[in-house]
Amino acid sequence: MNPAFDTQQLARQIRAEALKMVAAAKASHIGGALSMADLLAVLYGDILRVKPEQPDWPERDRFILSKGHSCTGVYATLALRGFFPLAELQTYGHDGSRLMSHISHKVPGVEFSTGSLGHGLPFGCGKALAAKRRKKNWRTFVMLSDGELDEGSNWEAILFAPQHRLDNLVAIVDYNKIQSLGSVKEVLDLHPLAEKFRAFNWAVKEIDGHNHAEISAALKQLPFEAGKPGCLLAHTVKGKGVDFMEGKLQWHYSSPKPDQLQEALRQLEGTP
Amino acid sequence: MRTAFINELIIQARRHPEIFLVVGDLGFSVVEPFAAEFPDRFLNAGVAEQNLTGAAAGLASEGYHVFTYSIANFPTLRCLEQIRNDIAYHRLPVTVVSVGAGFAYGNLGYSHHAVQDLGILRTLPEMTILSPADPGETRESLQWLAQNPRPSYLRLGKAGEPDLHNVRGLTQGPLKIVEGTGDLALVATGSILKEALAAAKILATEGTSVSVFSCPLLQPVPPEFFAPLKKYPRLMALEEHLPAGGLASLLREHLPQPVPSLAVPPKTLGLVGSQEYLRRHAGLDAAGVVATIKALPCRAGNA
Numbered sequence: 001m002n003p004a005f006d007t008q009q010l011a012r013q014i015r016a017e018a019l020k021m022v023a024a025a026k027a028s029h030i031g032g033a034l035s036m037a038d039l040l041a042v043l044y045g046d047i048l049r050v051k052p053e054q055p056d057w058p059e060r061d062r063f064i065l066s067k068g069h070s071c072t073g074v075y076a077t078l079a080l081r082g083f084f085p086l087a088e089l090q091t092y093g094h095d096g097s098r099l100m101s102h103i104s105h106k107v108p109g110v111e112f113s114t115g116s117l118g119h120g121l122p123f124g125c126g127k128a129l130a131a132k133r134r135k136k137n138w139r140t141f142v143m144l145s146d147g148e149l150d151e152g153s154n155w156e157a158i159l160f161a162p163q164h165r166l167d168n169l170v171a172i173v174d175y176n177k178i179q180s181l182g183s184v185k186e187v188l189d190l191h192p193l194a195e196k197f198r199a200f201n202w203a204v205k206e207i208d209g210h211n212h213a214e215i216s217a218a219l220k221q222l223p224f225e226a227g228k229p230g231c232l233l234a235h236t237v238k239g240k241g242v243d244f245m246e247g248k249l250q251w252h253y254s255s256p257k258p259d260q261l262q263e264a265l266r267q268l269e270g271t272p
Numbered sequence: 273m274r275t276a277f278i279n280e281l282i283i284q285a286r287r288h289p290e291i292f293l294v295v296g297d298l299g300f301s302v303v304e305p306f307a308a309e310f311p312d313r314f315l316n317a318g319v320a321e322q323n324l325t326g327a328a329a330g331l332a333s334e335g336y337h338v339f340t341y342s343i344a345n346f347p348t349l350r351c352l353e354q355i356r357n358d359i360a361y362h363r364l365p366v367t368v369v370s371v372g373a374g375f376a377y378g379n380l381g382y383s384h385h386a387v388q389d390l391g392i393l394r395t396l397p398e399m400t401i402l403s404p405a406d407p408g409e410t411r412e413s414l415q416w417l418a419q420n421p422r423p424s425y426l427r428l429g430k431a432g433e434p435d436l437h438n439v440r441g442l443t444q445g446p447l448k449i450v451e452g453t454g455d456l457a458l459v460a461t462g463s464i465l466k467e468a469l470a471a472a473k474i475l476a477t478e479g480t481s482v483s484v485f486s487c488p489l490l491q492p493v494p495p496e497f498f499a500p501l502k503k504y505p506r507l508m509a510l511e512e513h514l515p516a517g518g519l520a521s522l523l524r525e526h527l528p529q530p531v532p533s534l535a536v537p538p539k540t541l542g543l544v545g546s547q548e549y550l551r552r553h554a555g556l557d558a559a560g561v562v563a564t565i566k567a568l569p570c571r572a573g574n575a
Contacts, residue, residue, distance in 0.1 A: 105362060111333070112333070112358075112362070113357070113361060113362065114357075115357075116357055118322070119326055119353075119354065119358060121326075122322065122323040122324075122325070122326025122327050122329075122330070122354070122358075123326045123327070123329055123330040123333070123358055124330060125323065125326070125327045125330060126326065126327035126328060126329060126330020126331040126332070126333070126334075127330040127333060127334055128330075129315070129327065129330070129331060130330065130333075130335070130336060131334070133312050133313070134334075152322070153322035153323055153326065153354075156318075156320035156322055156323030156324075157323045157327070159320065159323075160317065160320065160323050160327065164315075
């Protein structure tokens with residue numbers, strides 16, 4: 001692997017910036033930002049064809065964050081990649097800031113605003129279909145949470161994409177196993193999720209969503225199968241990277257206190 | 273009206289390569305000519321309106337002007353949040369088309385009675401809302417939308433409606449009289465204009481002249497759109513829709529004078545029958561309109 005960026009460093013920076021944003025704004029949803037940080041680092045450091053200086057470059061790959069509540073991870077990634085100044089991250093959650101607490105299309109590099117779950121994949125299907133009909137080579141990536149797979153609209157889209165042979169579409173599931181009020185298993189069990197996608201005629205790859213080599217290797221082999229949409233089932237840990245947050249339901253909503261932030265940042269400094 | 277719609281859409285699609293039609297597994301014997309001529313710009317998304325509408329937004333974000341097509345409340349209420357968040361908030365050029373306004377599918381039951389759509393969609397200020405009365409107004413509405421792609425809703429009747437008038441230039445106003453010259457203005461939206469015109473005819477034989485206006489545009493209302501109504505001391509709104517949020521509400525938001533309304537009364541909700549039967553039950557047929565107008569208080573000083 002020879003990524004254009006040091007994705008390990010990028011992931012560490014994404015985590016640190018997301019933590020700082022959430023702590024400063026006393027906001028929620030750090031757990032799901034940390035769980036997808038490695039996926040974002042590999043996507044934006046090694047996979048996506050994007051031009052930070054030209055966010056609406058027509059040939060860019062389209063990335064859609066359907067789990068819009070985890071926006072801090074994407075804002076941090078975009079700022080770190082130069083889509084907008086890093087200093088703007090400090091406005092996160094401020095009155096009138098364009099960095100609102102669910103992902104906003106008013107931010108350079110963001111394709112689509114979400115916040116209500118189950119909207120990203122149908123929208124991504126439309127984009128992928130547009131690329132097919134116009135014979136364009138750009139790809140569409142949609143990042144989903146596991147909890148949002150409770151939404152029926154996602155399953156409408158999961159039926160739709162293989163029907164129309166959208167092999168230019170990749171659904172990435174940040175499968176951290178914890179949703180808002182409990183574990184996925186307790187609330188609405190998705191298991192066996194890979195088999196569900198396969199039964200709907202998706203090409204599925206299951207990986208460790210924190211292993212950059214695995215993420216990169218999977219996403220460099222697109223489409224997974226000609227004629228089929230791809231599902232990257234990324235097994236992740238909610239709160240990954242901060243030991244007292246990992247696997248804890250509490251960090252879906254809680255915001256780190258100043259001492260917790262310092263400890264979290266200290267731990268990230270120490271990661272290789 | 274659906275025939276006028278599809279024929280005009282085909283004409284517009286020849287001129288506008290960005291026009292794309294997505295149907296929700298409905299439109300048998302209507303949409304086939306479009307699909308045959310523009311296979312690359314047609315899609316049956318299946319019976320899945322949330323995904324259909326979200327995907328339409330996705331297509332629109334890549335430069336298509338997408339028309340979503342289904343019947344009754346399916347392309348509107350079933351996927352209201354997709355209309356609100358995906359289309360309206362992002363200001364994407366998607367025109368939601370519903371066939372079966374009001375009681376057009378009266379026999380099919382309450383699920384198919386589209387009598388809340390205008391009120392609900394009018395709360396989304398980004399949405400342009402057009403409710404034509406006949407095939408001529410349908411063609412004009414579509415011509416305007418093709419020139420002005422934007423988040424929009426096109427509320428159509430069903431099939432076989434006659435042309436009711438030849439007045440053009442209604443979609444951007446100002447509001448125009450389609451029949452009559454009286455000092456009472458009867459304003460209708462949608463295919464129920466037919467009942468307004470029939471009522472005016474009955475009243476004329478009895479010596480009462482009524483000015484009948486057709487109002488196909490409900491949002492946004494350009495300045496002076498309702499100016500022609502200001503001189504009328506007596507007004508009546510007629511709509512195949514519940515009172516909340518529809519035409520009468522709109523007129524009251526824009527006009528100083530009282531606007532009595534002929535709208536679907538709650539007592540008719542849930543009844544099933546032909547459009548004629550349900551309009552009669554609701555007091556919205558020509559006879560009902562005549563009776564209500566006769567019961568209106570006379571002009572001050574003329575009592």
